[in-house]
Amino acid sequence: SQQGEEDPQALSIQEGENATMNCSYKTSINNLQWYRQNSGRGLVHLILIRSNEREKHSGRLRVTLDTSKKSSSLLITASRAADTASYFCGISQGGSEKLVFGKGMKLTVNP
Amino acid sequence: DAGVIQSPRHEVTEMGQEVTLRCKPISGHNSLFWYRQTMMRGLELLIYFNNNVPIDDSGMPEDRFSAKMPNASFSTLKIQPSEPRDSAVYFCASSFPTSRGNTGELFFGEGSRLTVL
Numbered sequence: 001s002q003q004g005e006e007d008p009q010a011l012s013i014q015e016g017e018n019a020t021m022n023c024s025y026k027t028s029i030n031n032l033q034w035y036r037q038n039s040g041r042g043l044v045h046l047i048l049i050r051s052n053e054r055e056k057h058s059g060r061l062r063v064t065l066d067t068s069k070k071s072s073s074l075l076i077t078a079s080r081a082a083d084t085a086s087y088f089c090g091i092s093q094g095g096s097e098k099l100v101f102g103k104g105m106k107l108t109v110n111p
Numbered sequence: 112d113a114g115v116i117q118s119p120r121h122e123v124t125e126m127g128q129e130v131t132l133r134c135k136p137i138s139g140h141n142s143l144f145w146y147r148q149t150m151m152r153g154l155e156l157l158i159y160f161n162n163n164v165p166i167d168d169s170g171m172p173e174d175r176f177s178a179k180m181p182n183a184s185f186s187t188l189k190i191q192p193s194e195p196r197d198s199a200v201y202f203c204a205s206s207f208p209t210s211r212g213n214t215g216e217l218f219f220g221e222g223s224r225l226t227v228l
Contacts, residue, residue, distance in 0.1 A: 033216065042115075042202055042219030043154075088154065090217070097142055097209060098167055099217055103153030 023089030117220035136205030
């Protein structure tokens, strides 16, 4: 499978703590994107990191990419109850425009 | 901006019936994607279009599934005949033009939840 695989599959933390999610993939990529999905809603784009980038920040989000290990991490700092959602990594590969997703990771932030 | 619009939001039908799901992408976007989401299989890419032309339909489960994009502002995903295992949430997404196949950000609709009895 070319899709990214998120790890862990579920994570429960307390408000204020940091949450780290990992994504592994199998072949070379153009870019890797993280999305969030609230229950019953569509996916919403969070952040994109290109294959030649190693780290990006956006607000409380920090994404790293290690192409040698074929993995990426999404860090959410100072989590809030509103961060409770499922998170997906999407892989863009080769000359294709398609984005392939993993099964997602469910984050629960307890108030 | 209305975003990607999908209809219907919910559909309950009986096995053997034809199902048509509809999608209106964001104006100016030239790529359109259909995904299916289930608990067991996660989010699967079924087919995607670029400039109204189907580029990759390798994810379409079988001949019962078909998708069309007659113009830049409308796409349909049809299942005929439907089966209980087709029950899932179907998402449409669109994106801006990109260069050299480099996928940009996808904008998703709210999905169509299909239940086949």
